[in-house]
Amino acid sequence: MTDAVPQAVVAALDDPFAQLTGPLADTRKLHFEVVSTALLTPHMQRLQLTAAELEGFSYRPGQDVMVLVAADDRKPVRRRYTIRQLDPAARVLTIDVVLHGDGPGERWVRSAQPGDRIEGIGPRGKVFPDPAADWHLFMGDESALPAMQAMTEALPGDADATLVLEVPDEADEQDVLAAARTRVSWLHRLGRSAGDASALAAEAAEVELPPGDGHAYLLGEARVVLAMREVLARRGLTEEQMSPKAYWGLGRANAGHGEPARDN
Numbered sequence: 410m411t412d413a414v415p416q417a418v419v420a421a422l423d424d425p426f427a428q429l430t431g432p433l434a435d436t437r438k439l440h441f442e443v444v445s446t447a448l449l450t451p452h453m454q455r456l457q458l459t460a461a462e463l464e465g466f467s468y469r470p471g472q473d474v475m476v477l478v479a480a481d482d483r484k485p486v487r488r489r490y491t492i493r494q495l496d497p498a499a500r501v502l503t504i505d506v507v508l509h510g511d512g513p514g515e516r517w518v519r520s521a522q523p524g525d526r527i528e529g530i531g532p533r534g535k536v537f538p539d540p541a542a543d544w545h546l547f548m549g550d551e552s553a554l555p556a557m558q559a560m561t562e563a564l565p566g567d568a569d570a571t572l573v574l575e576v577p578d579e580a581d582e583q584d585v586l587a588a589a590r591t592r593v594s595w596l597h598r599l600g601r602s603a604g605d606a607s608a609l610a611a612e613a614a615e616v617e618l619p620p621g622d623g624h625a626y627l628l629g630e631a632r633v634v635l636a637m638r639e640v641l642a643r644r645g646l647t648e649e650q651m652s653p654k655a656y657w658g659l660g661r662a663n664a665g666h667g668e669p670a671r672d673n
């Protein structure tokens with residue numbers, strides 16, 4: 410029963426999210442306890458979390474929770490993970506987390522045991538499936554796999570979805586079980602480093618863009634997201650047709666609020 414951040418440290422934090430107001434007005438604090446943790450694929454750990462505050466909790470597929478993984482002196486260190494599933498009756502929320510190497514989020518995930526506690530805030534996030542889109546294109550790396558699965562599963566049966574996913578290896582692939590007509594292309598990194606834009610940018614240049622007004626969801630490493638966005642813009646997709654979202658930045662830890670750090 411270990412706290413990710415001891416209560417006495419939490420109480421002394423200089424926390425910009427102490428009050429859930431402004432953009433966080435629709436979120437709630439979630440006092441999570443780990444129910445289970447298991448390796449899902451070689452580079453993905455699945456954690457199931459419960460909290461009394463999940464009673465009546467709702468979210469849109471693609472949204473995430475922000476968890477307080479550590480404290481840096483008096484500064485909170487939070488990380489964001491997509492809500493992969495929610496079982497409202499059991500009050501269990503599932504997150505799938507990439508094992509990429511090291512970082513405060515990853516250290517907490519690797520050490521977490523049933524009964525451990527961590528504070529969360531959610532739901533967060535503004536990228537959802539566009540109900541008006543004629544087709545949906547999801548592109549990104551394995552950090553976006555939970556979001557792409559959650560969003561694809563939420564599409565109606567007559568929707569068309571194409572997923573292009575870069576993962577380290579074939580063993581990191583997962584099933585995508587959705588009612589929608591779904592095509593999935595897996596790109597294997599096979600030793601190339603994560604955050605290398607070449608394969609996803611090349612795929613953005615080649616992937617079929619069906620007729621009609623479709624929507625592209627571009628998620629993952631910041632510069633890879635930018636590269637895909639530029640390629641698709643050159644192919645005629647408008648800003649309104651694209652939802653780019655940087656999840657992490659190569660070679661730089663995310664900022665304390667869980668987003669990729671920006672240059673000052």
Ligand SMILES: Cc1cc2nc3c(=O)[nH]c(=O)nc-3n(C[C@H](O)[C@H](O)[C@H](O)COP(=O)(O)OP(=O)(O)OC[C@H]3O[C@@H](n4cnc5c(N)ncnc54)[C@H](O)[C@@H]3O)c2cc1C
Nearest residue numbers: 490491506507509512513514515656657659660661662663
């Ligand atoms: C809205 C949102 C939703 C997200 N959903 C998920 C999710 O469902 N599952 C998930 O695993 N991640 C998700 N992420 C990404 C995750 O929050 C980041 O990867 C985060 O940086 C991990 O924190 P960390 O403390 O482990 O590493 P950090 O301290 O942030 O980084 C340490 C080092 O690791 C590198 N690094 C960080 N992430 C990765 C990665 N994925 N692959 C390779 N190298 C990396 C950094 O470049 C840095 O050098 C999401 C991010 C956002 C903004």
